[in-house]
Amino acid sequence: NAGVTQTPKFQVLKTGQSMTLQCAQDMNHEYMSWYRQDPGMGLRLIHYSVGAGITDQGEVPNGYNVSRSTTEDFPLRLLSAAPSQTSVYFCASSLSGTGGYEQYFGPGTRLTVT
């Protein structure tokens, strides 16, 4: 299993540009999520999905869109990039339900917005 994969690893955008961060998992996990990590802030939840066709907002959703058309993929779209979105983005997946399941994290995408 490849686990959780993210592309690209690094990206530089200019203010106002749009882009999509890709995330895929091959573990048949129902739950997928996106976090951003900023120095001294820990990880903050952006959006999450409990299955294909179902998404919801997390703690910091503004400026980001998601969709979930398949179990495997959960892309994150930046509609109009801003310098405040400079961050490291992590995708994670897990089984869903009441079992307190481990979340598996991808290697991250480091985004710089100039």
Add this chain to the structure above:
Amino acid sequence: AQSVTQLDSQVPVFEEAPVELRCNYSSSVSVYLFWYVQYPNQGLQLLLKYLSGSTLVKGINGFEAEFNKSQTSFHLRKPSVHISDTAEYFCAVSEGGGSNYKLTFGKGTLLTVNP
């Protein structure tokens, strides 16, 4: 709403010394508790978790944590650290049952092990 406080942002220790990384949480419902580790330029991986039962939880790489409900704490310990334990450690909480996949993270503790 739940929250997590990691009391130390940085903890420097010498190799083979014991270490404790402190974590307190607040929640109005029962919780699941987790410790994740992030090595430089990598994603996070699970060290250990507490769901229910014994309050002392053992994880990978010789780490353990103790759940203390009365003090709402979940401190991480290791009796003897190695250089390779240098990493950032995150405490996280989710609701027990229900939406237990939504994690709230602390701000992290950077553990630096010096020779």
